[in-house]
Amino acid sequence: MIKYLRNTRKKLPRYVFLAVLILFLSNCDTLINSLTQPTTATVGQEITAVLDANFNVDGGPYTKQIIIGILAPKSWKIGENAKLTFSGDKGTGTLTLVPSNQVAAGAKNGENWATRMKNKFGIGTNFIDDMEWVPFQTTESLTANNNEKVNAKFQIKMKVGVDGQNTSVKLGYVICNKDDGLPDDSSDKYAVKYSDCLEVTGGAGDLIDFCNPSLAVLSPVKVLDNDFETITFDNTVTTTALKDVQNIYLCATAHTSDGQDIVVCSQDERSKMINIAPNKFQITIWPRGYFNVPAGKTLTGVDYYFTDQGGTVKVGFGNVSTVPFKIKFLCD
Amino acid sequence: MYKILMQLSQRRAIGILLAGCMLFAVSCKTENMVPMVNESVKNIDGTWKIASATLNGTDILNTIPDAMTHLTGFGVTFTDGKYTLANPIPFIVDTDGTYTFNDPQYPFDISFTPTGTTTAVKSTFLFPVVQGQRRVTLTFSPGCSKNIYVYTLKKDN
Structure with a gap:
């Protein structure tokens, strides 16, 4: 009994050190290096946005699906009008819509991914709350090893302004993995970026201006x-x-x-x-x-x-x- | 040291034994059987007023002047399967008529059928108790289906 207690006392610093090490190591930074997206388009035109992202892994190996969310006006129906692919250190692949019945990782009230993104980021720096976040996921899980710095370029082809309305809007993009989601206590598990104002012209009616405050x-x-x-x-x-x-x-x-x-x-x-x-x-x-x-x-x-x-x-x-x-x- | 530990564990064993005996003794007590009671039919007869109201999750009763929304003037009176409205506001229905529950004992839905129409309009129905008083909580969309209204009604005395 005494021997056991003594042993534990001796080992305690070792356990604490191990625990801290595990905490420190189980870290996977997600970064968006750059976002390339046109700032003009005509209604119904297909534009291509490219997100250059890095996943810097400490610990692992990890096998995870990557999630990309796009913020756009609801009437653009981005879920039906966007095609996402990626290429990079882990080869190439495609992304598909996340079903709306899937609960987001770490969602306290059982929200799905679209709701979780909306609750977390709102409408970004836009001014009209008539926008939605549309989540996509890689069809396969990707594996990254300890200390690996994985680069991937996500190519987003989307038809903009399918509602035929002249619009100016700042689109938003978020990247995270499906296991960690968008935690409130650690902001390095995801990365979010908003585009400059995209002007969609050639449509009918008055400009719907998401970019500027309106009277x-x-x-x-x-x-x-x-x-x-x-x-x-x-x-x-x-x-x-x-x-x-x-x-x-x-x-x-x-x-x-x-x-x-x-x-x-x-x-x-x-x-x-x-x-x-x-x-x-x-x-x-x-x-x-x-x-x-x-x-x-x-x-x-x-x-x-x-x-x-x-x-x-x-x-x-x-x-x-x-x-x-x-x-x-x-x-x- | 070892001796003290041994003594301690002996004492603990005796303690556990005693507690076990007491549990045996208690478990022999006869239970009073609860008589079978039928769940009551939910009665909402009377006039109900708005106690709280939200639109898309945002409070509209306390944040917007009543002179604009007229929420406090609104009332709905239920009597014998009929309802009448006072001082209309956005609500499930806008004319008087009849109502039914999907199940009178365990209602989860309430359907309103305005007089002169055959189509019923449905709302989810909750019947919680707040401060000893029944409340009626209705969830519905009188305009666009994405605009969700939740009215909690309390009985008007």
Whole structure:
């Protein structure tokens, strides 16, 4: 008994040293060396982005699948419009969509990979929350040995702007392995990078600008007339005709499916926006109630301006007083 | 030293023996059988008001002025399989009608059928107890299917 205790005491430093060594060794840094991606494209065009990545392995050998996530506008349906391949020290291979029923590694609430990426990185440095992370995985596991520095180039061919809309957006890319995922306590297990602003032109309608803050922000982005809709007027983005005005009102015209217009443009308590931050104003409406839509009729959209208390000074789309901001009642 | 250790382990053995005997004695006690009780049919009759509301996981009851959402004015009254709405807001249905549970004893779904229509609109149904009072939690999408509303209702006294 005593002998055993004594032995343990002698061995203790050795055990501690071993434990620390194991902790230190079981490390696999993931780095993105560079991201190459065009900054212009036309709607429906296929572009190629290349991620040059390194996996610096200490310890191991490890055999793992690699996961790549792409952040893009939801309406681009990147899951159907992207083809991913890789080539490098471990040969070549392809990546396929991660099924949405697969729980992400280390996800505390059982989220899938797309949700885990969205929770972790949001929409990056973009301004409109109408984007999704789409996860892909290598079809086979790759093995790396102790102290190996594995380089791989991931080639992402994707059709952009398949919705036919003029768009400018900063795409996002994340690389991790399927076992470690995106841990909150160690940021060297994954690497994330955002592209410069990609301008997609040649489409119809007004530019959907994810890259720059806009005067008017909608939340949720996609709604019908029977949803709550929050409109935020950010009067700090640029100098507007309503500079320093503290009482801001919504002046709106709703369009019904049978071609009628319903105008709510009196500057009163109902249309008054609340001040949520210095020079930021917000209003939440339930369009069916706000415009008093008769039963059986539906709204297709709303045109709106921000006005002062007198209703004479107006700010509309593009910071002009003649073109309204628009809400279209459409889902994905 | 060795002797002390031996004594210690002897004492422990006696202790374990004693504890074992006591367990035997206790285990002989007769159990009172619990009478069979049928699960009650869930009764939600009465008027219900909003206690909490979220849209896509974000609180909309306390963060947005009620003058904009009119959430506190909303009420739904259930009586004998019928429901009536007061001060409409985005909800599963917008006109009065009838409701049914998928199972009256163990309801997980509630279906609303507005008068004059035949199609029912379904919501998941939870019936938790909060501070000794029943709550009704409904999850639904009145507009775009990706916009998820969760209203928790409490009985209006």
